Amino acid sequence: MSAPVEERVGTAVSLRGLRKSFGEVVAVDGVDLDLAEGEFFSMLGPSGSGKTTVLRMIAGFEEPTAGQILLGGVDVTGRPPYARDVNTVFQDYALFPHMSVLQNVEYGLRVKGVDRRARRTQAGEALETVRLSGFGDRKPSQLSGGQRQRVALARALVNRPKVLLLDEPLGALDLKLRREMQLELKALQRDVGITFVFVTHDQEEALTMSDRIAVFNGGRIEQLAGPAELYERPATAFVAGFVGTSNLLADDAAEAIIGVPGVFTVRPEKIRLQPAGAPAEPGRCTALGVVREVVYLGAATQSVVDLDAGGSLLVLQQNEGGSVQDKLELRGAQVRLTWHREHAVEIGGQ
Amino acid sequence: MSAPVEERVGTAVSLRGLRKSFGEVVAVDGVDLDLAEGEFFSMLGPSGSGKTTVLRMIAGFEEPTAGQILLGGVDVTGRPPYARDVNTVFQDYALFPHMSVLQNVEYGLRVKGVDRRARRTQAGEALETVRLSGFGDRKPSQLSGGQRQRVALARALVNRPKVLLLDEPLGALDLKLRREMQLELKALQRDVGITFVFVTHDQEEALTMSDRIAVFNGGRIEQLAGPAELYERPATAFVAGFVGTSNLLADDAAEAIIGVPGVFTVRPEKIRLQPAGAPAEPGRCTALGVVREVVYLGAATQSVVDLDAGGSLLVLQQNEGGSVQDKLELRGAQVRLTWHREHAVEIGGQ
Amino acid sequence: MLHRHPRVRLALLLGPPMLWLGVAYLGALAALFVTALWTQNGFTGVIERQWTLDSFRTLFTEDVYRTIALRTIGVAVLVTLVDAVVAFPIALYMSKVARPGLRRILLVAVLMPLWASYLVKAYAWRGMFSEGGLVSSAFNAVGLESPGYGLTATVVTLAYLWLPYMILPIYAGLERLPNSLLEASADLGARTGHTIRRVIVPVVIPAMVAGSIFTFSLTLGDYIAVRIVGGTNQLLGNVVYDNVGAANNLPFAAAVATIPVVVMLVYLAAVRRTGAMENL
Amino acid sequence: MTLSGPTRVVLRVLTGLILVAIYVPLLLVLVNSFNVNKTFAWPPRDFTLEWWRRAAESQGALDALWVSVRVGLAATAIALVLGTMIAFALQRFSFYGRDTVSLLVILPIALPGIVTGIALNNAFRTLFGLELGFITIVVAHATFCIVTVFNNVIARLRRTGLQLEQASADLGASAFQTFRLVTFPMIRSALLAGGLLAFALSFDEIIVTTFTAGANQQTLPIWIFNNLFRPNQAPIVNVVAAALIVISVVPVYLAQRLSGDTDSVGPGR
Amino acid sequence: GDSGGSGSNDTAGGFTPPDLKKLETLGAGEGKLSVLAWPGYAEDGSNDPKVDWVSSFEKETGCQVTVKTFGTSDEAVSLMKTGQYDVVSASGDASLRLIAGGVVEPVNTGLIKNYADVYPFLKDRPWNSVKGQMYGVPHGYGANLLMWRTDKVKPAPTSWSAVFDANSPYKGAVTAYDSPIYIADAAMYLMATKPELGIKNPYALDDKQFQAAVDLLKQQKGLVSEYWSDYLKEVQAFTSGNSVIGTTWQVIANVAKGEKVPVDVTVPTEGVTGWSDTWMLSATSKSKNCGYLWMNHIVSPKANAAVAEYFGESPSNGKACAETADKNHCTTFHAGDQAYSEKIWYWTTPIEQCLDGRTDVKCADYAKWTQAWTSIKG
Numbered sequence A, B: 001m002s003a004p005v006e007e008r009v010g011t012a013v014s015l016r017g018l019r020k021s022f023g024e025v026v027a028v029d030g031v032d033l034d035l036a037e038g039e040f041f042s043m044l045g046p047s048g049s050g051k052t053t054v055l056r057m058i059a060g061f062e063e064p065t066a067g068q069i070l071l072g073g074v075d076v077t078g079r080p081p082y083a084r085d086v087n088t089v090f091q092d093y094a095l096f097p098h099m100s101v102l103q104n105v106e107y108g109l110r111v112k113g114v115d116r117r118a119r120r121t122q123a124g125e126a127l128e129t130v131r132l133s134g135f136g137d138r139k140p141s142q143l144s145g146g147q148r149q150r151v152a153l154a155r156a157l158v159n160r161p162k163v164l165l166l167d168e169p170l171g172a173l174d175l176k177l178r179r180e181m182q183l184e185l186k187a188l189q190r191d192v193g194i195t196f197v198f199v200t201h202d203q204e205e206a207l208t209m210s211d212r213i214a215v216f217n218g219g220r221i222e223q224l225a226g227p228a229e230l231y232e233r234p235a236t237a238f239v240a241g242f243v244g245t246s247n248l249l250a251d252d253a254a255e256a257i258i259g260v261p262g263v264f265t266v267r268p269e270k271i272r273l274q275p276a277g278a279p280a281e282p283g284r285c286t287a288l289g290v291v292r293e294v295v296y297l298g299a300a301t302q303s304v305v306d307l308d309a310g311g312s313l314l315v316l317q318q319n320e321g322g323s324v325q326d327k328l329e330l331r332g333a334q335v336r337l338t339w340h341r342e343h344a345v346e347i348g349g350q
Numbered sequence C: 001m002l003h004r005h006p007r008v009r010l011a012l013l014l015g016p017p018m019l020w021l022g023v024a025y026l027g028a029l030a031a032l033f034v035t036a037l038w039t040q041n042g043f044t045g046v047i048e049r050q051w052t053l054d055s056f057r058t059l060f061t062e063d064v065y066r067t068i069a070l071r072t073i074g075v076a077v078l079v080t081l082v083d084a085v086v087a088f089p090i091a092l093y094m095s096k097v098a099r100p101g102l103r104r105i106l107l108v109a110v111l112m113p114l115w116a117s118y119l120v121k122a123y124a125w126r127g128m129f130s131e132g133g134l135v136s137s138a139f140n141a142v143g144l145e146s147p148g149y150g151l152t153a154t155v156v157t158l159a160y161l162w163l164p165y166m167i168l169p170i171y172a173g174l175e176r177l178p179n180s181l182l183e184a185s186a187d188l189g190a191r192t193g194h195t196i197r198r199v200i201v202p203v204v205i206p207a208m209v210a211g212s213i214f215t216f217s218l219t220l221g222d223y224i225a226v227r228i229v230g231g232t233n234q235l236l237g238n239v240v241y242d243n244v245g246a247a248n249n250l251p252f253a254a255a256v257a258t259i260p261v262v263v264m265l266v267y268l269a270a271v272r273r274t275g276a277m278e279n280l
Numbered sequence D: 001m002t003l004s005g006p007t008r009v010v011l012r013v014l015t016g017l018i019l020v021a022i023y024v025p026l027l028l029v030l031v032n033s034f035n036v037n038k039t040f041a042w043p044p045r046d047f048t049l050e051w052w053r054r055a056a057e058s059q060g061a062l063d064a065l066w067v068s069v070r071v072g073l074a075a076t077a078i079a080l081v082l083g084t085m086i087a088f089a090l091q092r093f094s095f096y097g098r099d100t101v102s103l104l105v106i107l108p109i110a111l112p113g114i115v116t117g118i119a120l121n122n123a124f125r126t127l128f129g130l131e132l133g134f135i136t137i138v139v140a141h142a143t144f145c146i147v148t149v150f151n152n153v154i155a156r157l158r159r160t161g162l163q164l165e166q167a168s169a170d171l172g173a174s175a176f177q178t179f180r181l182v183t184f185p186m187i188r189s190a191l192l193a194g195g196l197l198a199f200a201l202s203f204d205e206i207i208v209t210t211f212t213a214g215a216n217q218q219t220l221p222i223w224i225f226n227n228l229f230r231p232n233q234a235p236i237v238n239v240v241a242a243a244l245i246v247i248s249v250v251p252v253y254l255a256q257r258l259s260g261d262t263d264s265v266g267p268g269r
Numbered sequence E: 001g002d003s004g005g006s007g008s009n010d011t012a013g014g015f016t017p018p019d020l021k022k023l024e025t026l027g028a029g030e031g032k033l034s035v036l037a038w039p040g041y042a043e044d045g046s047n048d049p050k051v052d053w054v055s056s057f058e059k060e061t062g063c064q065v066t067v068k069t070f071g072t073s074d075e076a077v078s079l080m081k082t083g084q085y086d087v088v089s090a091s092g093d094a095s096l097r098l099i100a101g102g103v104v105e106p107v108n109t110g111l112i113k114n115y116a117d118v119y120p121f122l123k124d125r126p127w128n129s130v131k132g133q134m135y136g137v138p139h140g141y142g143a144n145l146l147m148w149r150t151d152k153v154k155p156a157p158t159s160w161s162a163v164f165d166a167n168s169p170y171k172g173a174v175t176a177y178d179s180p181i182y183i184a185d186a187a188m189y190l191m192a193t194k195p196e197l198g199i200k201n202p203y204a205l206d207d208k209q210f211q212a213a214v215d216l217l218k219q220q221k222g223l224v225s226e227y228w229s230d231y232l233k234e235v236q237a238f239t240s241g242n243s244v245i246g247t248t249w250q251v252i253a254n255v256a257k258g259e260k261v262p263v264d265v266t267v268p269t270e271g272v273t274g275w276s277d278t279w280m281l282s283a284t285s286k287s288k289n290c291g292y293l294w295m296n297h298i299v300s301p302k303a304n305a306a307v308a309e310y311f312g313e314s315p316s317n318g319k320a321c322a323e324t325a326d327k328n329h330c331t332t333f334h335a336g337d338q339a340y341s342e343k344i345w346y347w348t349t350p351i352e353q354c355l356d357g358r359t360d361v362k363c364a365d366y367a368k369w370t371q372a373w374t375s376i377k378g
């Protein structure tokens, strides 16, 4: 999906031992990061885990309690926001209500003293990039949510910042629009080649869009990896649970099924659901159980199976063929679950 | 999933030729519906399609311009909200901020004059149902989004209404929480046996939870069916696109691949992606093409394939085994797509 | 019952206040301005109900009334400007810098002078502007001549008296301005001056206009402060007062009173579009 | 951090200066209440407690204070009722003439006090045949106080919307129950803020009062006005004003606390 | 001599007052009395417990008194017209208007015991009687004197020219009384300095005379630092030095001297204007008996002395001089000094019919004076 970080030309953002406390609350507790130029980087984590605070420190709205922030190798830790070559797309867009769309987009150029004509041209191009040409004269209040989101994007991009910070920019949009905007945003980033730092608490969004993802928990980075590694090889139970469904096998069940004690996680889509009498396959772990619940999801069917060995597992089956009714009727049936040994990932218990 | 409507004892809600216009705007344009007792009924549709307006007319907040509303067979069209045996869970919960959780839940009983002790008991039970015992003394502002949602639910359920109306009750929650609440809500509905009328614009949510779904478009019901039928057999292009991804084959492409002219839709998960050289299988339609884009979604991988015959199709492949890298490397490759003939559903063009 | 008849509910809600404001208050105003078209017996002060435009003729032909009207409007404009300029920084500090605890204290500090008597405050300023008072000492200390009693003192005193009425709406307006807008401006490269000029000021203008309705109308109607610190100057309020309270010439007083009323109505009509009415 | 460091410093300094400018005259009043000079000549020759002693004995000041409090409370009560009614009408209904109504509400405060004063004076005497007195002061004050309540309440209604009331009706509450249990608690702090400002407005009003007060009722400002013109009484006026400033901290602060959200105190908002 | 003495002219105006009956016999008090008074004329101890001549009246007569004060004569007239007040302390520039408007009624002085002790030169004057019928009880009088700061104004002035002359060295520090009636001061000055105008009475000015007085005042405005209308303002102005010379009342001078301000007062050579106040009874009063009792009380030696001393004027009852706390009070205020009193042009309401008896011209009436006053101040 993207080239490994090492091949990149330079480092866009470096955070060194970044800490921030508000009185008693430690919001960010020692973060080290290097973001490559042109990278699409996501910060994923539950509410209150410190994502926004890191972003605000990069933008310069918040002074770190300790640590340094480097942009393109230059230490900008003490600088005010207007002296940093980064721009932000706010969650609530923060469009200036008294200015037209065009004036909003021009704003950054205007304060830099770019002359009127050049400003018009560049702002016009930016609006074209986000497919809003012709909306320049409207007031933000006359736009829909998705359109406002795009204006905010154009307003930031027109300045050609080295780094673009986005704090849950899609959080306020509805599902369908959000999906569309995800694709657009990703395509845009590829076109303009600017480093994106993207904050979200939606794991699907992070997986779909990012080159790399940092999973935050309690002010620290719990795991930093590409989407596939993060999903397939979660380092901790927290990551396993937060990124995808947590399907844990522990204690006796793990011992009985996998043969080793420990805590393991198996992704639901890796598990094959077969009639109880199906023959065992070599190289695959096997567990017997009873289907407690079947839910039709459209593209897939999800079943909850109570294992004879204890615990339960979620199983996801793509609805490629066969009738829905057949699948639903499995409720209460004895089944055999199998998966490749390698898909049971041992995680550092927590 | 649920017994067919005809077997049910009675009809909880009937709408007869319901219309509502606001000045020039026709928000609801003739809706006829019969909801069975104990049914989990969803209204799905894009923004502005009239879902909320229908709900508000059932609750009594809006007077219909024409048509009738029957609750349990009784015409309640002109009655004020407090004289209807229905309760509503609002999108933003509408919890009374100046009352504690317990006082919120007790409210309906209080205004009915239920004495203090009985009230306490019933409210306590309702809080237990939504797993919030022990939170009674908090103020709504001291709760998380999901907890507030459950209080709103308890506040409505404690009145044991015949019908519970829910207007995008999960819209404000984040993805993970929303999934959890979907399961809880569904289980709860099964336990209490109250008819639920559930408004959402999230198709996954509707498919997962409902007995039946009405798809709204422009103030009318476009299709009314169970989840599987809706998903597998969309009646119109609109439904096909709104419920799931719209994968359309039309004109020449349809003629070339399926052999008949017309507009067809194929769900991405029904399509098998094979090397271009793989042998054709009997009974399956086949199309050749080039992979334009591969996106890793965690549990599945989604590819966009440009067909040689024209147009493009989305293909969804469950990530059951195999390396992610292999899949991503298919970008640009020649592939063959196949699917069962029956999965290409002809839709009424629109 | 009522729920079926929104018109009835509306009538019940609006009826009493409209009787009060629309009938009693507007009626009183109308009666006053009808009086302006009557005349009075100069000696006994009895109003004679004969229609005449004499009052208005005097008002428009004598230069002195135009002079006084213009002076009064000038003072009102200056008072409003002084208040806007002074209120802005303190309102900005209260809403965007001070922490909630301090904010509350500042708000109380700003509101408290409203409870000290108007007259007493005006006399306090009289003391400060007198020879040897604080103001003249301060001016003399830097080698300037003290303004003494006069229009300057009037403007300062009135601005002081009406200041809370300007601070409160501006503060409320700034309070509603999301912090993220200020951050967005800085983020886009604007220094603070830019941000204030281009983002904060345009957004608080309606609030300032709302405050100016108070400062304007209060100044146009004042006749007391100018007598205390205004030296030999008089404002429209004095003319009205002298004619009604002193000369007992209600018709002429009513005619004079039409000037501030017209000024305020024109002003209200002009600011209506700014959304100031919502910010009062 | 929404404003840069230097700006914050500048703002802090300016705020300090403005507060000094606000409080120097008030301090002067306080100092003068101890000034031996009967016309509070500056600088004071000497200090005395005489005026405070005499003020404490001044029945006239106490009576006037009591009249002012009663007038303020009555006018505020009326303004609360009428202002709330208009706010509900304008916020909850759309009808022809809404703009006119909202203009009408602000008119009494937007027109100069002397105009309102002579208009009401003339109307009370000639149109309504009322004898000037307590009632007429209350009526006049209530007229221009309505707007502060109206503004606070309508701002609150705009912010809270209809949904809580619908939720209440949905749960079976009648219109009256909804008002008592939901609507009123929701607007309570706005009523408090608007009422406080209305009271303050009434309490220090002098111009309209001059024209609407009868023989037997003098409010505190009128008492002050009269006593400034009486030989040897002026210093006592300073005492009364100084005492008022000090006492007023209590209601203002309490109201701030009770209303909870600081932003709802304003001539409206 | 006759230079002053507006009193020499007994045929006031020549208007006919409404025909109202005076009370013939005194009955019992009605129990309450509403008083409209200059500040300091009816003190009930509520402002200063030591200053109280109302409580004793209430005790003696059972008439409960409420007091409303007014700031100018004109205010008094408009308040009296509301009919809410039973008695009023009217100055000469208000009284005729009250009489002509039928607001007050003739008074039967025979029912007022203390009337006999009132200085005779205060009785039956044009501002308190019409055609020999008294409309009230004379209460006290005083003059509008010239006051100056002895340290700043040298030599001591003897003429009003110090405040009227365009070349006055005290430019910017002159003060003048803020009322239309002040036009009479200018007219009086012109009477002496411009005899060619033929002014005989400063309250009876034909168009030319009136214009001359107004022009003089407009010119004076350039000298004026501020116009005063209350004690406090003038005392403060003289204390701070914002004003150093101007018209004043004796009481103000006394207060200023009490505060150790170096001031002095004089009756300039051109004469002075002044006031003589009269208690009058409302024609629509429902408490007329209490009103008579009040009029009797207020000119009783004790009360009359108390008022005169508190307010700072000459009592109208000679016996009051024995009751003043300051034994020099009557001397200071020239009480009973008929010659001094004759020098004062007492405030009288200017009306269209010239008060000096001319019938060939119309004189400027008070409404004109008011509008002129506005244009003088500009």
Ligand SMILES: Nc1ncnc2c1ncn2[C@@H]1O[C@H](COP(=O)(O)OP(=O)(O)OP(=O)(O)O)[C@@H](O)[C@H]1O
Binding pocket: A022, A025, A026, A027, A028, A045, A046, A047, A048, A049, A050, A051, A052, A053, A054, A201
């Ligand atoms: N200005 C502040 N003052 C005090 N505490 C703060 C402040 N800003 C953030 N915090 C605290 O710091 C912690 C981290 O907050 P932050 O906003 O960075 O989380 P987040 O990961 O962005 O969460 P969310 O997904 O809810 O936006 C939280 O506990 C929060 O309460």
Ligand SMILES: Nc1ncnc2c1ncn2[C@@H]1O[C@H](COP(=O)(O)OP(=O)(O)OP(=O)(O)O)[C@@H](O)[C@H]1O
Binding pocket: B022, B025, B026, B027, B028, B045, B046, B047, B048, B049, B050, B051, B052, B053, B054, B201
């Ligand atoms: N009170 C109203 N006045 C005028 N138009 C209204 C009103 N309420 C709804 N409408 C209009 O009626 C139509 C249907 O609105 P409705 O709220 O029912 O849609 P919805 O399906 O619930 O949409 P959403 O998903 O955005 O909530 C819209 O066009 C809307 O603008």
Ligand SMILES: [Mg+2]
Binding pocket: A051, A052, A053, A167
């Ligand atoms: Mg955040």
Ligand SMILES: [Mg+2]
Binding pocket: B051, B052, B053
């Ligand atoms: Mg809706």
